[in-house]
Amino acid sequence: MRLAVFNQSGGVGKTSLTRDLGYELATRGRRVLLVDADPQGTLGSFLGLEPPARPRADTFWATVCDGGDAPPVTHPTAFGLTAGLANRFLIGDELALMQQSDPARLLAVVETHLTDYDWVLFDCPPKISEITLQILLAADALLAPVQTEAKSVESFAEAQLEIGKAQRRRKNMRLAPLRVLGVVPTLYNPRLVLHRHHYEELARRVCPSFGYPVFAPIRDYVAVSEAGTRRQPLQRYAPKCPAAADVAALATAILDGASAGQ
Ligand SMILES: Nc1ncnc2c1ncn2[C@@H]1O[C@H](COP(=O)(O)OP(=O)(O)OP(=O)(O)O)[C@@H](O)[C@H]1O
Ligand SMILES: [Mg+2]
Numbered sequence: 001m002r003l004a005v006f007n008q009s010g011g012v013g014k015t016s017l018t019r020d021l022g023y024e025l026a027t028r029g030r031r032v033l034l035v036d037a038d039p040q041g042t043l044g045s046f047l048g049l050e051p052p053a054r055p056r057a058d059t060f061w062a063t064v065c066d067g068g069d070a071p072p073v074t075h076p077t078a079f080g081l082t083a084g085l086a087n088r089f090l091i092g093d094e095l096a097l098m099q100q101s102d103p104a105r106l107l108a109v110v111e112t113h114l115t116d117y118d119w120v121l122f123d124c125p126p127k128i129s130e131i132t133l134q135i136l137l138a139a140d141a142l143l144a145p146v147q148t149e150a151k152s153v154e155s156f157a158e159a160q161l162e163i164g165k166a167q168r169r170r171k172n173m174r175l176a177p178l179r180v181l182g183v184v185p186t187l188y189n190p191r192l193v194l195h196r197h198h199y200e201e202l203a204r205r206v207c208p209s210f211g212y213p214v215f216a217p218i219r220d221y222v223a224v225s226e227a228g229t230r231r232q233p234l235q236r237y238a239p240k241c242p243a244a245a246d247v248a249a250l251a252t253a254i255l256d257g258a259s260a261g262q
Contacts, residue, residue: 001120001140002139002140003140008124008159011126020233023234024248025251032081037124039090059087059090067102071114072109106137132162137169139178142180143184180210186218219246220243
């Protein structure tokens with residue numbers, strides 16, 4: 001399964017969720033590749049690697065964007081999963097990608113070189129870019145983290161527009177529709193009336209209007225942030241944190257859905 005973790009809104013928990021869901025899948029015996037698609041290189045850093053300091057050739061995107069035949073560069077991590085890195089050169093790489101005539105270049109690369117992985121998770125950047133569009137063509141499925149606060153819930157309609165555009169592009173290219181696995185409410189504090197309200201909004205009004213399932217939320221715990229600073233998955237840094245149980249429940253729901261072929 002190739003999964004785009006997508007929401008064009010910034011700071012909604014995409015990278016943290018990619019890290020922790022990827023780790024969860026790896027601990028359950030799946031072969032997992034996590035691909036960083038943000039020039040800030042946050043995902044690599046969250047996994048204990050040093051993306052900004054690395055040369056361009058050490059990134060996942062160099063080969064993809066140059067149009068070469070070599071497999072994209074990946075790196076083992078200390079956590080039983082593999083990472084594809086991005087760094088600041090991604091901004092220039094993206095221009096090279098746009099100059100190529102193949103809008104599904106990334107799809108071709110993953111179908112040729114990344115078939116050994118059970119799960120490839122793409123951590124999308126917080127904007128619509130050529131890289132994002134290519135990810136939405138290369139993925140089979142999409143997971144959308146949405147923060148349980150007003151701005152994030154309202155702006156999810158914009159993310160839905162982009163998902164719609166990607167679906168039309170896929171149809172024109174005779175690709176199967178992207179499967180929207182669902183929305184993951186993030187940074188959720190059940191003690192806050194406003195968070196409960198926005199979660200209800202998502203679950204009862206916004207997502208049903210698009211026909212998207214809603215998963216149980218990932219709760220807001222400072223250990224999720226601290227794990228980023230300590231450069232390890234949440235489950236390693238704070239295995240007893242309730243948010244780690246939320247990620248485990250999400251992984252179970254996704255794996256159950258995948259095995260049921262929903
Ligand atoms: N469940 C959570 N509980 C507490 N803090 C969280 C949680 N999830 C994410 N955070 C924190 O919120 C901030 C944004 O998270 P993250 O970087 O994962 O979001 P993002 O959507 O990838 O951001 P960007 O759009 O900038 O790429 C980070 O400081 C992160 O540590
Ligand atoms: Mg991010």
